[in-house]
Amino acid sequence: MDALPIARLQFATTTSFHFLFVLLTLGLVTLVAVMQTRSAFGAKPELTRMTRFWGKLYVINYALGIVTGIVMEFQFGLTWTGLSAVAGDVFGAPLAIETLVAFFAESTFLGLWIFGWGRLNKWVHLALIWLVTLTAYASALFIMVANSFLQNPVGTHAENGVLKLDDFGALFTNPALTSSLPHVLSAALMTGGFFVVGVSAYHFIKRTKEIEFFQRSMRIGVLTSLVGSTLVIGFGFAQFGPLGEYHPGKLEGADPIVGVSLGFMIQIGFIAFLASILGTLLLFRNWITKVRPLLYVMVLAIPLPFVAAILGWLVREIGRQPWLIRGQLTTADAVAAIPAGQILFSFIAFTLLFLVLAIADWVLMSRVAKRGPEPVEEAAAPRAELPVLSGV
Amino acid sequence: MVILWWCVLGFLTAGYFALAGYDYGVGMLLGRLGRDEAGRRRVLGAFGPFFLANEVWLVAAVGVLFGAFPHLEGKVFAGAYLPVVTLLLGLVTFTAAVQLRSRRPDARRGAWTLAITVGAWVTAVSWGVFLGNLVLGLPLDAAGKPTGDVLAVFSPYALLWGAGFVALFGLQGAAFLAVRAPAEFTARANRIAKALLAPALAFLVVAVVWGAVETTASWSVLPAIVLAFGALGVAWTALRSARHKTALVATMTLSAAPVLAVGTARLPEALVSSVDGGFSLSLTEAATSTEMLGLLTFVLPPALVAIAAVQWVTWRRHDTRVDQRSLLHF
Numbered sequence: 001m002d003a004l005p006i007a008r009l010q011f012a013t014t015t016s017f018h019f020l021f022v023l024l025t026l027g028l029v030t031l032v033a034v035m036q037t038r039s040a041f042g043a044k045p046e047l048t049r050m051t052r053f054w055g056k057l058y059v060i061n062y063a064l065g066i067v068t069g070i071v072m073e074f075q076f077g078l079t080w081t082g083l084s085a086v087a088g089d090v091f092g093a094p095l096a097i098e099t100l101v102a103f104f105a106e107s108t109f110l111g112l113w114i115f116g117w118g119r120l121n122k123w124v125h126l127a128l129i130w131l132v133t134l135t136a137y138a139s140a141l142f143i144m145v146a147n148s149f150l151q152n153p154v155g156t157h158a159e160n161g162v163l164k165l166d167d168f169g170a171l172f173t174n175p176a177l178t179s180s181l182p183h184v185l186s187a188a189l190m191t192g193g194f195f196v197v198g199v200s201a202y203h204f205i206k207r208t209k210e211i212e213f214f215q216r217s218m219r220i221g222v223l224t225s226l227v228g229s230t231l232v233i234g235f236g237f238a239q240f241g242p243l244g245e246y247h248p249g250k251l252e253g254a255d256p257i258v259g260v261s262l263g264f265m266i267q268i269g270f271i272a273f274l275a276s277i278l279g280t281l282l283l284f285r286n287w288i289t290k291v292r293p294l295l296y297v298m299v300l301a302i303p304l305p306f307v308a309a310i311l312g313w314l315v316r317e318i319g320r321q322p323w324l325i326r327g328q329l330t331t332a333d334a335v336a337a338i339p340a341g342q343i344l345f346s347f348i349a350f351t352l353l354f355l356v357l358a359i360a361d362w363v364l365m366s367r368v369a370k371r372g373p374e375p376v377e378e379a380a381a382p383r384a385e386l387p388v389l390s391g392v
Numbered sequence: 393m394v395i396l397w398w399c400v401l402g403f404l405t406a407g408y409f410a411l412a413g414y415d416y417g418v419g420m421l422l423g424r425l426g427r428d429e430a431g432r433r434r435v436l437g438a439f440g441p442f443f444l445a446n447e448v449w450l451v452a453a454v455g456v457l458f459g460a461f462p463h464l465e466g467k468v469f470a471g472a473y474l475p476v477v478t479l480l481l482g483l484v485t486f487t488a489a490v491q492l493r494s495r496r497p498d499a500r501r502g503a504w505t506l507a508i509t510v511g512a513w514v515t516a517v518s519w520g521v522f523l524g525n526l527v528l529g530l531p532l533d534a535a536g537k538p539t540g541d542v543l544a545v546f547s548p549y550a551l552l553w554g555a556g557f558v559a560l561f562g563l564q565g566a567a568f569l570a571v572r573a574p575a576e577f578t579a580r581a582n583r584i585a586k587a588l589l590a591p592a593l594a595f596l597v598v599a600v601v602w603g604a605v606e607t608t609a610s611w612s613v614l615p616a617i618v619l620a621f622g623a624l625g626v627a628w629t630a631l632r633s634a635r636h637k638t639a640l641v642a643t644m645t646l647s648a649a650p651v652l653a654v655g656t657a658r659l660p661e662a663l664v665s666s667v668d669g670g671f672s673l674s675l676t677e678a679a680t681s682t683e684m685l686g687l688l689t690f691v692l693p694p695a696l697v698a699i700a701a702v703q704w705v706t707w708r709r710h711d712t713r714v715d716q717r718s719l720l721h722f
Contacts (some may be wrong), residue, residue: 077469
C-alpha cells in the first residue's frame with residue numbers, strides 16, 4: 001500500500017470540507033455586517049431581527065469552519081513534513097500571521113459579539129461584527145498568500161535544497177495571488193447571496209407571514225449575488241492571462257479532471273450570473289416573491305456556488321500536480337514516512353467524523369432556517385423564569 | 393532571538409493548557425454535574441463566554457510553531473502520528489459538539505452531550521500521551537523519520553501521562569465550576585476537585601521519578617517541576633479552605649506546568665529521539681532564519697498584546713457566577 005495517494009486524499013477531503021464552511025462564513029458574515037449596520041443607522045426593527053436570524057445561521061456554520069481548519073493546520077506537520085523542511089522558512093510566516101493576526105482575533109471578536117448582544121453599546125457591538133468580517137477577510141488573504149506561493153514560488157531562491165526568502169513583499173504581489181484572491185472573495189459573496197435568497201424563497205413558498213422580513217432579505221441577497229457573480233466571472237477570466245505566464249499549460253495538463261472541472265465551473269458561473277440579473281429585474285415591485293416556480297429554483301440553487309467552488313479548487317490544486325511547490329518540491333517527496341496503514345486509519349476516521357458533523361451541521365442549519373426568525377415579542381423581552389439565551 | 397520565540401511558543405502553549413484545560417475538564421464532568429437540561433446549560437454556560445477565545449490559543453501556538461520553528465513542526469507531529477490524530481479527533485468532536493449542541497431550542501441533545509464528554513476525555517488522554525512522548529523522546533531514526541512500530545508511542549510512561557492529564561484537566565474543570573457555575577453546583581464541584589487532588593499528586597510524583605530514571609533530562613527542567621508541585625500545594629490548601637478563585641488559578645498553573653517541563657527538559661535540544669543514536673534537533677536548527685524571526689517579531693507581539701487585552705476585558709466582564717440573568721449560548 002502506497003501512503004502518498006491516501007495522504008493526498010486525506011488532505012483533499014479535509015480541505016474540501018473546510019472550504020465549504022469558510023466560503024459561506026465569508027459571504028454570510030458580510031451580509032450580516034451590512035444588515036447590522038443598516039439596523040444601527042435606521043430604526044427598523046426588521047433589520048435587527050434579520051441580523052439575529054442570519055447571524056444565528058452564520059454562527060452554526062462557523063463552528064465547523066474552525067474544527068476543519070485546525071485539522072488542516074496540523075496536517076502540514078502530520079503528513080507533509082517535506083514542506084516545512086524545504087519551505088518552512090518562507091511558508092511558515094504567512095500561516096503564523098494568519099493564525100495569530102487573523103484567526104485568533106476573529107474568534108475572540110466573534111465571542112464578544114455573541115455575548116455582547118443587548119449588553120454592549122450598540123456602536124461597539126456593530127464595530128465587533130465589522131472586526132469579525134475584516135479579520136475573516138484577512139484570514140483569506142494570508143491563506144491565499146501561502147497557497148499562491150505553492151503555485152508560484154516567487155521572492156525566493158533555493159540554497160542546498162532549502163528555499164530562502166529574498167523579498168517578503170513579493171509574496172503579496174504574486175500574480176498567482178492578485179487575481180485569485182478577489183475571485184475567491186467574490187465567490188464567497190455570491191455563495192452568501194445565493195444562500196440568503198434560497199432560504200428566503202423557501203419561506204415565500206411556505207407563504208410566510210414575515211413578508212417584510214424576507215422581502216428585505218431577498219433584496220439584499222439578490223443584490224449581493226449580482227455583485228458576487230459579476231466579479232467572480234470578471235476575476236475568473238482575468239486569471240487566464242497571468243496564469244499563462246507563470247504556469248503555462250496548466251489547464252491543458254495531463255489530468256482530464258482539470259479541464260472538465262474548469263468547464264463546469266464556468267458554466268455554473270454564467271448560470272449564476274444570468275440568474276442574478278433575472279432576480280435583480282424581478283425585484284421591481286417584488287415580483288420575485290410571487291413567481292412560485294422560480295422560488296423552487298432558488299431553493300435548489302443554494303448548493304450551486306459550493307459545487308463551483310470545489311470545482312475551481314480542483315482546477316487550481318490538481319493542475320499543480322505533481323508539484324507541491326511548483327518547480328521546487330514534488331508532492332511525492334514531501335509526504336512523511338508514516339506507514340500507509342496509519343494514514344489510512346486517520347483518513348477513514350477524519351472522513352467519517354467530518355461527514356457526520358457536516359450532515360449534523362447542515363440538518364441543524366436547515367431546521368433553524370425553516371423555523372424562520374423569532375417572533376417579535378420574544379426577541380424584545382425574555383421572560384424571567386427562562387434562561388437568557390444569546391439569540392444567535 | 394530564538395530563545396525569545398521559544399518563550400513565545402511556550403507562552404501560547406502554556407496559555408492554551410491553562411485556559412482550554414478547564415473547558416475539557418468541564419466537558420468530562422458535564423454528565424456528572426448537570427443532571428437535567430437546565431443544569432447542563434448552566435454548566436456549559438460557565439465557560440460559554442471564554443470558549444472560542446480559549447480554543448484558538450492552540451491554533452495560534454501551532455501557527456507560531458510553523459512560523460518560527462518549521463523544522464521542529466515537521467518532526468514533532470509526524471513522529472507522534474497516532475496520538476496527534478486521536479487528539480484531533482477528540483478536539484474536533486468536542487469543539488464542534490459544544491458549539492452545535494444548543495442551537496435548536498426544541499431538539500433532543502443526548503448525542504451532543506455524549507459527544508462533548510467523549511471528545512473531552514479523548515482530548516485529555518491524547519494530550520497526556522503526546523506530552524509524555526515528548527518527555528521520553530519520539531521514536532525517530534537517525535534521519536528523523538518515524539520508526540514504524542504502532543505501539544512505540546503508546547509506551548507505559550506515555551499512558552501514565554494520558555491518565556495524569558485526565559486528573560489535571562478534571563481538577564481544573566471542577567475548580568473552574570466551583571468559581572463560575574451557579575451556587576448549587578459549588579459543593580459538588582469542590583468535592584470532585586478535592587477527590588482529584590491525590591491522583592494529580594500521584595501523577596506528578598511518578599512522572600517525575602520515572603522520568604528521571606528513564607530519560608536524560610537536564611536540570612533546566614527543575615523550575616517547571618517546582619512550579620507544578622507548588623501549584624498543586626496551593627490548590628490543595630485553597631480547596632480545603634474553599635478559596636475557589638485561588639484554587640482555580642493554581643490548577644490552571646498546574647495544567648500549564650507540564651508544557652513548560654517539556655519545553656525546558658532537553659534544552660538546548662528542542663526535540664530528541666527515544667531510539668539509541670536517533671535523531672535530535674537543537675533549538676537553533678529547529679528555528680527559521682534570523683530574518684524571518686525578525687519579520688515575525690515585527691508583526692506578532694503587537695497582535696498578541698492586543699488580543700490578550702481584549703481577552704482580559706472578556707474575563708473581567710464575566711467574573712461572577714452564572715445566574716438567572718447570564719447570557720447562555722452553548
